[in-house]
Amino acid sequence: MNTFLLILSWYLYIFLTLLFIYFVRHFIFTLNRAFRSQGAMYLGIEDSRLPTVTIFVPAHNEEKVIADALNSLLKQDYPAHLYKIIPLNDRSTDRTKEIIDQFVLLHPGRIEAFHRNSGKAGKSAALKEACENIQTDIIIVFDADYIPAPKLLLNLVSPFVDPEVGSVMGRVVPLNSGRNLLTRILDLERSAGYQVDQQARMNMGLLPQYGGTVGGVRTQALKEIGGWDDSVLAEDTDVTMRMFLKGWMVVYQNFCECYEEVPENWQVRIKQVRRWARGHNQVFFKEIKNLLKYKQIRLIDKLDAILLLGIFMMGPLTFVGWGAAQVLYFAGYSKTSLLVSSLGAFIAFSSLGNFALFFEIGTAAFLDGYQKRIRLLPLGVLFFFVSMTTVARTFFGQLWDDYIMRKELTWDKTTRYRLTPMHRRKQ
Amino acid sequence: MSVVVFFLGLVMISLPFIPMLMEIVKKSDLSPLQISNQTLKDPRSVPDYVFWYLAHLLKVNGLIELKEKVSVSVSTMVGDSLLAIPAGIMTKLDVAAHTKVARVISAGKIILPDYSNHIQKILSLDSIQTGVENNLNEVHAHHLLTIGKKNKVIWWATAENVILQAEAHLPGKVQARKEIVFENGAQFHLLQGALIKSRINFESGSAENQELIKTPSTHIPHKLTISKNHTILDQVVFDGTLIVKGNLTLGKGSRVLGDLKVYGKLMVEEGAQIKGNVFSFGNIRFRGNNLVGGTLVTNRQLRMGPCTQVGFEDRKITVSAKSITIDGPFKVYGLLRAWKSGTITSSAL
Known part of the structure; x- marks a missing residue:
């Protein structure tokens, strides 16, 4: 005893x-x-040799929001011939496919549809499949409920002029923050996570996290780390860690802000936290050994990366x-x-x-x-x-x-609350 | 006694919950955070069509002369911009010394005489020439903007071409669709133009060298990381991207044909050239006659020696540093931003 x-x-x-x-x-x-003042080394970069970009918009039953996202992406203040939008329709059962196909017809050459009807489910699997033949310099990912501002793409891409930058992450700001008490608290939580956590790590030269949306990766770096891993739920944490272990930098851009929807009820919120926790822990078990063995970094960087993962x-x-x-x-x-x-x-x-x-x-x-x-x-x-x-x-x-039990992983999609453009018109 | 302490403790703990409950009931702060970059163009900018609309309004010929110590502030709304026309319509404006004017617009040339004209916003469909020691908050000329000696541009100046005559103090932003030319020393914060240069012309390197640095690479350059201080010897050509986790010295006439990233100080000796982008966490010093093909960024100080060129006519770049000192004739194609202080020393020009 x-x-x-x-x-x-x-x-x-x-x-x-x-x-x-x-x-x-x-x-x-x-x-x-x-x-301390906010470190924004990449903030001033406005004119540069612009790279070619592929924007992925992963979508599974996103009829309520996909049109807004595609419209915003088409209006980016970036040379149209240098970027292409690829909505990744992952076996949607609603009108998502139809909406995407309409956009492709209306904007030939600028939007290219990628419809998946088979294969492993989930965002990382869809990204893995879609990335197979990508030739552009940079890959940017926006979730379907995001409404990027016109200059966002340019600002997200600018840090890639640094040859060590493998990945860039922008800031997520809740759009439906005033809906109820939960969304108001989530707004504060997001604020802390980005404005303090991510930016402080950036200021201190530690490892900010690539968050899987409002961000992107250098295609060369992604190839070097072996591409997206479809066996993990948190492909963002996974890419962050593997980039870090290969010596690539992850950059956080606090001023690259983009609106998103946050959960409006507790069940959806709990599901979201469960998905994050599960995915994060998966990466912990997968990468902790490699991280402990990795020697080409400062001890403080290693310690912070372990704390981030754990x-x-x-x-x-x-x-x-x-x-x-x-x-x-x-x-x-x-x-x-x-x-x-x-x-x-x-x-x-x-x-x-x-x-x-x-x-x-x-x-x-x-x-x-x-x-x-x-x-x-x-x-x-x-x-x-x-x-x-x-x-x-x-x-x-x-x-x-x-x-x-060795059960297979399942992807829990976050519920959307926005009305479809048609319903908005009716209202 | 213990009961009192207990209740006092309870009251203290519950204090933060009172404003919380009030906020839950009142719901006074519900709007989402205003994010930046939401508009396609800066809403404060004055686009060409506004100029031409105003030109249409200002067809009548006339000349308004403002006598000394006159204060004018007549406002009218035109589109989204609040502009003012001093008591009448004019095609030419002469503003007397010590005149205080809120907002001015003219279809013709505006000539501001010397000394302390406090102009809030001044627009000309033609050109603007300012005298000595004026304080200008916002100046927009359609063609040429000539900023006289010891003028201060507090917020924003735009024109097709801008000439800065001497000792200009530019804490605001100066933008030119074509050229910004410095005839003498100046202090600046943010300059943007197709070409920002000194009056004295020069060629940095031979035409052959320029072509080599200008031509885009046909292959992805290999990447070399060096974890200590390093020196590239004189006249050596390094074909690749170099990352140095210490200080780096580029020898005289040496060339790096990829990007360059330095964690410490970067010293670029005379005649050395870099084809790609340059990043440094430490100070950067260009000795002179240097050519950089890409964007140039440092967290700290940047000092550019005489006859340094950054970018090309068909390749606009950004030069950004905490503080920038330019010691002689220079050319920058694109954007020149000093976060804290930028100085173009007058002696070398």
């Missing part, structure tokens, strides 16, 4: 150390954004930690266990609540000029518990499904 309690107490100490590291990391990120592991570890603390307390193992438990809860709350709680959200809201939305900050408590529970459940479910 004593050995068991001893193991639990050691687990708790190790876990608290990990939490403390995350706490310090996010605190440094926040201080960096609050007090972020969704902290949910289940926190749950086990809480359990361990309770067992130790009721077993009367140590007089300090209550203190340890309280401290652990405090640090977990400060550092892990939705990964960027309080400090980051507050700073991000300040930087973005939100005057009143910042008052919703205490709601982060609720968010923390929901996210934590979802992430932990996903991890344990993943262990069961992937490693015991």
Whole structure:
């Protein structure tokens, strides 16, 4: 019994150390954004030799939003002969195919349809298949619910003049932020994730994450890392890590902003978090060995990359930690266990609540000029518990499904809320 | 006592929840974050059709002379732009010294005399010539804009061609559809034109060299990464992209036929040339007679020696640095941006 309690107490100490590291990391990120100027080395680049670009728009049952996305992409302030739009229709059962085909007819040479009716489902599989014969210098990906501003493509492409840049990521801004309480909180969360987390990593020369949309990759770099991996759910995290391990830089462009839709109800939000957590953890198990072995980088870069990869592991570890603390307390193992438990809860709350709680959200809201939305900050408590529970459940479910039952991965599509152009006209 | 402490604690903890509840009820902040680049063109710009529309309005010949210390501020709305015509219609405007004018538009040439004309916005369908020591917030000329000695362009100046006569202070943006010519030293922030150059003309390198740097590569250049300080010897040609994780010196007359990225300082000796883009996290120093075919970016200081050329007529580029110092005759095709301070030293021109 004593050995068991001893193991639990050691687990708790190790876990608290990990939490403390995350706490310090996010605190440094926040201080960096609050007090240091924003590094924007690629911001001024307006005139340059423009590369050829393929824009992919992955779509599965996107009849409500695909037309808006294609219209915005056609209006990009970029020479029309240098970019081509390829909507990737992945076995849609609604009017998506029909809408895409209409656009192809209306804009011959500028839009090229790619319809999939068989093969593995999911975004990474569709991208893998569509990329096979791509000859352009750069590949940009926009999800179908995105509405890129006219200069966005030019700004996303400009960092590729740096020969070390393999991937570029822009900022995602919720369009339906005022719909309900959930969307308002998600707006704050996105703000913290991009305005503070991503930009601080960029400022500090660490590894920002390519997010799979409002971003792109250098075709040469993608080929070098072996293309998209269709066995993972989070193809964005996977590409980020493999680029990093091959010495390519990932660049975050804070001013390359693009509107998206965020989930408007909790079920959809929970599904989204589950998909992210599952995909991220998959990449963790796939790449952690390579990352630990990789020697051609600074120790700080390596540590940050490990922390980035392990972020969704902290949910289940926190749950086990809480359990361990309770067992130790009721077993009367140590007089300090209550203190340890309280401290652990405090640090977990400060550092892990939705990964960027309080400090980051507050700073991000300040930087973005939100005057009143910042008052919703205490709601982060609720968010923390929901996210934590979802992430932990996903991890344990993943262990069961992937490693015991060997189930095949399925892709959960995020629900869209926008009305179709036809319905909008009727209204 | 403990009950009081408990309740006091509870009140303190619940304090942040009060504004939260108020915001949930009031819903005062619901709009999405305003994002940048939402419009195709800068809505503040004055497109050609506005000029021609105004030209149509200003057909009547006339001359308005503003006497000393007159303050004029008559406004009229034209399209999206708020413009003002000083009490009448004119084709030529002479503004007297120490005159304060809010907004001016003229179909003809505008001549601003010397000293402190505080013009908020000035537009000419022809050309504008400013005298000595004027403060200009916004100046737009359809053809030629000549900015006189010790003028300050606070926000924005545009024209087909811009001539900056001497010691101009340009904290704003200067844009020319064709050329921006410096006749003497200046301080600048953002310049954009088909060609930005000094009055003194020069050729950087032989025609053969220019052609070699200008012609696009037919192959993807191989990439070499060096993890320490490095020097490329005089007259050496490196055919590829070079990444140096330390300081780099390019010897006299040496050439890099790909891109160049340097984590430390970059010293480019006289006559050295780079075909591709140049990135550096440290200072960059060009000794002179250098030619760069691509975009030039550094987080820190850039110093360009005499007779340095960046970009070509048919290849517009960006030169961007925290601070830029240009020591002599120069040519930049495209955009020249100094985030903090840009100086063109007068002695060398």
